[in-house]
Amino acid sequence: METSIASSILASLEKVVLERQPDGTFLQRGSAPDWYSRMLRGVLRANTPIRVECMFPFLSVFLPEAEAVWQAESGGLTRLDSDLWCETAESGEELPLAATALLVGPCRLLVITRCDELFHERRLVLQRARELRITHDALAREIEQKDILMHCIVHDLANPLQTILGVLSSLDERHPPGEDGDMIALALDAALRQRRMIREILSVFASEHGDLDTTHEETAISDLRAGILRVVAEHELTARGRNVRIERDVPPLPSLVVADEPRLLRVLANLLDNAVRHSPVGGHVRVRVREEDTSVEVSVEDEGPGVPPSLATRLFQRFGRGIGPEAGTGLGLYFCRITVERWGGSIGYAAPPEGGARFWFRLRKPPSSTGTLAA
Amino acid sequence: MNTLEKRKVCLLGATGVGKTSLVMRFVRSIFSDQYLTTIGTKIETKHLTYGDHELVLVLWDLSGEDEFQRVRLSYLRGAAGYLLVADGTRRATVETAIALHHVAAEVVGDVPRVLVLNKADLRAFWELDDAYERELTARFSVFEASAKTGAGVEEAFRALGHALLQR
Numbered sequence: 001m002e003t004s005i006a007s008s009i010l011a012s013l014e015k016v017v018l019e020r021q022p023d024g025t026f027l028q029r030g031s032a033p034d035w036y037s038r039m040l041r042g043v044l045r046a047n048t049p050i051r052v053e054c055m056f057p058f059l060s061v062f063l064p065e066a067e068a069v070w071q072a073e074s075g076g077l078t079r080l081d082s083d084l085w086c087e088t089a090e091s092g093e094e095l096p097l098a099a100t101a102l103l104v105g106p107c108r109l110l111v112i113t114r115c116d117e118l119f120h121e122r123r124l125v126l127q128r129a130r131e132l133r134i135t136h137d138a139l140a141r142e143i144e145q146k147d148i149l150m151h152c153i154v155h156d157l158a159n160p161l162q163t164i165l166g167v168l169s170s171l172d173e174r175h176p177p178g179e180d181g182d183m184i185a186l187a188l189d190a191a192l193r194q195r196r197m198i199r200e201i202l203s204v205f206a207s208e209h210g211d212l213d214t215t216h217e218e219t220a221i222s223d224l225r226a227g228i229l230r231v232v233a234e235h236e237l238t239a240r241g242r243n244v245r246i247e248r249d250v251p252p253l254p255s256l257v258v259a260d261e262p263r264l265l266r267v268l269a270n271l272l273d274n275a276v277r278h279s280p281v282g283g284h285v286r287v288r289v290r291e292e293d294t295s296v297e298v299s300v301e302d303e304g305p306g307v308p309p310s311l312a313t314r315l316f317q318r319f320g321r322g323i324g325p326e327a328g329t330g331l332g333l334y335f336c337r338i339t340v341e342r343w344g345g346s347i348g349y350a351a352p353p354e355g356g357a358r359f360w361f362r363l364r365k366p367p368s369s370t371g372t373l374a375a
Numbered sequence: 376m377n378t379l380e381k382r383k384v385c386l387l388g389a390t391g392v393g394k395t396s397l398v399m400r401f402v403r404s405i406f407s408d409q410y411l412t413t414i415g416t417k418i419e420t421k422h423l424t425y426g427d428h429e430l431v432l433v434l435w436d437l438s439g440e441d442e443f444q445r446v447r448l449s450y451l452r453g454a455a456g457y458l459l460v461a462d463g464t465r466r467a468t469v470e471t472a473i474a475l476h477h478v479a480a481e482v483v484g485d486v487p488r489v490l491v492l493n494k495a496d497l498r499a500f501w502e503l504d505d506a507y508e509r510e511l512t513a514r515f516s517v518f519e520a521s522a523k524t525g526a527g528v529e530e531a532f533r534a535l536g537h538a539l540l541q542r
């Protein structure tokens with residue numbers, strides 16, 4: 001009597017209890033919940049031995065693990081739960097199930113539970129989390145591309161302005177008489193105002209996006225060595241996934257250069273990213289630092305196919321690799337060039353005779369070697 | 376000579392790359408734009424014929440890999456091959472697929488596998504450049520597919536099935 005109540009309780013909790021036979025088949029014990037009876041309907045009678053792994057292929061990975069419970073000597077595991085899996089019921093609805101292996105006295109039991117609630121709860125959380133993650137990533141990518149584009153455009157606007165200002169101020173210094181002088185003063189004024197506006201945009205931009213900071217550009221000093229170590233470490237995982245080795249040859253002591261750190265990291269990351277991406281499997285990427293009298297040169301070499309000569313001259317121009325989905329943003333190397341040049345440095349590409357690609361850039365050392373690190 | 380063989384195949388990849396969509400397109404010829412993340416494991420079967428040979432693919436559609444959940448590698452037990460799936464519009468998912476390939480190979484050894492670059496209908500927004508794709512092609516049997524339009528889907532599964540029969 002008591003066993004029959006217990007078995008009805010289990011059935012109403014959506015659980016079916018199966019007992020493992022010595023030959024590896026299973027026999028149903030007690031009454032079965034509706035979902036299970038419906039699955040069996042027309043296929044088997046309730047007391048026929050069944051191969052559960054045929055009925056539920058998912059169990060083919062769980063049963064071997066469950067043996068640890070069923071074969072347990074004293075002190076071993078006495079219970080093991082499977083993860084969720086889904087069957088499609090005859091009606092077409094999803095049937096989320098989970099299994100538990102138990103050792104009760106001499107009985108080796110497999111309890112299969114229909115767990116809609118757990119399933120829906122988990123879906124609610126994971127679904128939301130994953131949707132947010134995907135949206136977040138897409139937005140972050142879009143923002144980054146727009147940031148770079150805008151930075152480049154505004155920066156470009158400032159270049160011809162320098163010439164205009166230069167010409168206007170030298171005209172102004174000649175103190176032309178009368179109306180000419182007034183007009184030149186007016187134009188100079190407007191050009192200066194325009195430069196202020198551009199600087200303002202760049203600095204607003206800088207405060208919004210710390211990594212494109214332009215406020216203390218000419219005075220900032222960074223440790224190149226620390227930057228390289230950090231960026232190489234960040235790229236190690238991607239490189240390893242592709243079996244590419246990154247070798248670095250950096251000085252033992254900090255190497256100070258005129259550059260601001262966030263953008264220096266970005267330049268390094270850009271070059272390293274390209275090198276790893278274009279490396280053949282099992283290839284090497286070499287990052288080298290060479291100290292010169294008044295500057296420091298960094299080179300990043302890979303063993304990839306190199307840049308076709310037809311493209312090499314346009315590499316550092318905006319969209320230098322062509323426009324289109326294959327070309328990435330087309331702004332990476334352009335960004336590197338304008339950034340490095342702003343610090344008074346230079347950047348270039350060389351095709352090593354032995355093949356592969358070699359990108360380099362050179363940065364000035366700070367005027368006195370006692371320069372302080374930019375915050 | 377007629378033969379009938381059954382092979383287990385796992386779908387591995389980051390979340391949201393279209394593993395479930397590829398299976399649904401292949402097995403039931405349906406597609407939905409709505410994202411419904413897979414909880415746990417869902418198994419589907421599909422019969423394929425190659426001349427006189429009949430192959431039953433038992434497709435294990437696993438929950439994807441991301442920061443919220445790892446792929447359970449023990450589920451690879453007994454797999455005769457696997458399908459790596461990545462989303463062409465998200466380059467990082469290719470790296471995830473390659474990383475999963477490395478760990479999968481440790482569990483099941485050097486078994487047949489294909490790499491599916493899904494969402495080919497969004498080719499214009501792909502984050503993969505030519506050089507990268509060439510390199511992938513050198514390392515994997517790569518199929519560009521779209522679960523949405525169906526392009527390339529059958530080819531990818533059939534190629535894997537074919538490789539399984541060769542063993």
Ligand SMILES: Nc1nc2c(ncn2[C@@H]2O[C@H](COP(=O)(O)OP(=O)(O)OP(=O)(O)O)[C@@H](O)[C@H]2O)c(=O)[nH]1
Nearest residue numbers: 390391392393394395396408410413439521522523
């Ligand atoms: N445009 C387009 N969208 C697709 C394609 N394949 C899948 N999707 C969409 O991508 C989203 C994710 O697809 P799923 O098949 O659920 O991805 P999954 O890899 O099974 O994801 P998890 O189960 O979370 O690991 C859904 O919104 C699909 O509609 C495709 O070929 N083209």
Ligand SMILES: [Mg+2]
Nearest residue numbers: 394395412413
């Ligand atoms: Mg899925």
